[in-house]
Amino acid sequence: MQPKTAHSARALRSQGALAVLRHVHAHPSATRADAARALGLSSGSATEITSRLKAARLAEETAPPRTGGRGRPSPALTAHPDGPLGCVVDIGHEEWRVACVELGGRVITEDTGRHSGSSRLVGTLAAHVAALHAHYGRRVRAVSVCAAGTVSRTTIVQASGLGWRDVDLGPLTPPGIPLLVGNNATLAGLADARRGAGAAARAVLHLTVEVGVGGILVVDGRPVDGATGAGGEFGHMPFGDPALECPCGARGCWDLEIDGRAMARALDRPPPPDPRTAAGEIIASAPSDPAARDAVARAAHALGRGMGALVNGLDPDVVTLSGLALDLAATAPAPLEEGYTSALMRYRRAAPPPVLPSPLGPQGPLIGAADAAFDVLLTEEGLDAWSRAQA
Ligand SMILES: [Zn+2]
Incomplete structure (x- = not known):
């Protein structure tokens, strides 16, 4: 069996099989013709690679439904039913x-x-x-x-x-x-940079708010996550009040200015047992409750300030948001914008990196x-x- 395995491994390595597979993974609805065009392969090469990928149980071709138009539609490349x-x-x-x-x-x-x-x-x-x-x-x-x-x-x-x-x-x-x-x-940032709002950009700063705020800088589709994978803990940067101690052990963490704990504090309420749910309720009540509106505005402003600081430090093409950050941006757009702009270095203010919602949601x-x-x-x-x- 050994020679056959070695041969089949070599066959997969050669002539673009890996590139085609990566294309299929990144573009799940792509046809064989799409992959050939994107990768600069001749139609013959794409057909030949596809047959090798089928034989290796890596990919399959699925005939698209007939649309009634002229010509035969190119089959879609999909996962093999016995594939990885x-x-x-x-x-x-x-x-x-x-x-x-x-x-x-x-x-x-x-x-x-x-x-x-x-x-x-x-x-x-x-x-x-x-x-x-x-x-x-x-x-x-x-x-x-x-x-x-x-x-x-x-x-x-x-x-x-x-x-x-x-x-x-x-x-x-x-x-x-x-x-x-x-x-x-x-x-979430990795997915958004490859498949979501950041897909067209090279350097993507993703920020999400759930309990606290987290995120990552993704460059060329790779997260910049440091020596051990712990990078991106932006919520534990000291953008907050140094009088407040964070559960992480540091003082003045940005986390404490943005989420349900921050909004409860602004409303003189005790720390909520479930900050995510508390934040959702306070944001939902903001349109009819001026005190809640102020608490949300403060959190949105703090989000904007930190976002500006991270843009100064990391130089992304685009900032993408998910989780409660989207709710803060939708409910209090002006304080967020003011916080963002006020934290940016002057030279960036004319054309700051756009702030875009991630379309991927909780997935x-x-x-x-x-x-x-x-x-x-x-x-x-x-x-x-x-x-x-x-x-
Ligand atoms: Zn902390």
Whole structure:
């Protein structure tokens, strides 16, 4: 079997197979003709590569429905029905999801549940991953986690929303399967930079507000997440009141100026047990309640100020927003704009980076985690390993 495997791995490496697969993953509705055009391949080469990808169980062709027009439509390139899968685990503040995602990003199976924040959740999730691995076998190429907390390598070092500290996610993955762990804001930013509002830009600053504010700078489709993956914890930059101590241990964190805790404080209310829900309620009541409107305006202004500071420091082409940041921008656009402009260096004010809403919604972190999983497969080494697994 060895010579055949080596031959098949070489065949996949050569002449654009990897480029075509990456194109199929990034553009799930692309036809063979679209891929050929985008990659500068002749029609003959595209056909030949496609037949190799089919033989390797990596891609399939699906005939599009006939439209009644003249000529035969080009078939769409899609995931192979026995093709590789990423297993994605989403650890949110109150809910979890375990999903299998195929090339192109379609979710083929998904389990969800609620949790109370106990770190026993890791065992529950590991059992779900093990069941999927038992069912799909070698088709599962990586386990990719998006977590609502600060991530360093494969450990959640701190998640104040969950009450977790130093929770190792190593037990989540079966032996021999790579484990990737990312912060949910980082992965939402990755997805938005590749597939969302930032898709046309080179340097994308993504910011999201849930409990606190997080985000990431993504350059050329790669998150700038530092030495251990913990980069992008913008919410713990000292843009806030130094009299306030953050659960992270630092003082004056930006987090404390923006989310439900900040708005409750502005309204002289006690710290809410669930800042995300509290923020949503306060924002919803802003149109009819002047005090709530002021609290929202202060939070939006603080978001704008920090955004300007990050633009000065990171120089993105575009800023994209998700989560409650969109609600703040929609409810209090003027304070956000004033905060943003006032924090920008003068030379930037004439043409500041545009601020755009992410179209991906709450699916952003999951889509980003799936992309991170396919980044493992869609390399020469990843395709070699796939060929060996098929032998
Ligand atoms: Zn902090």
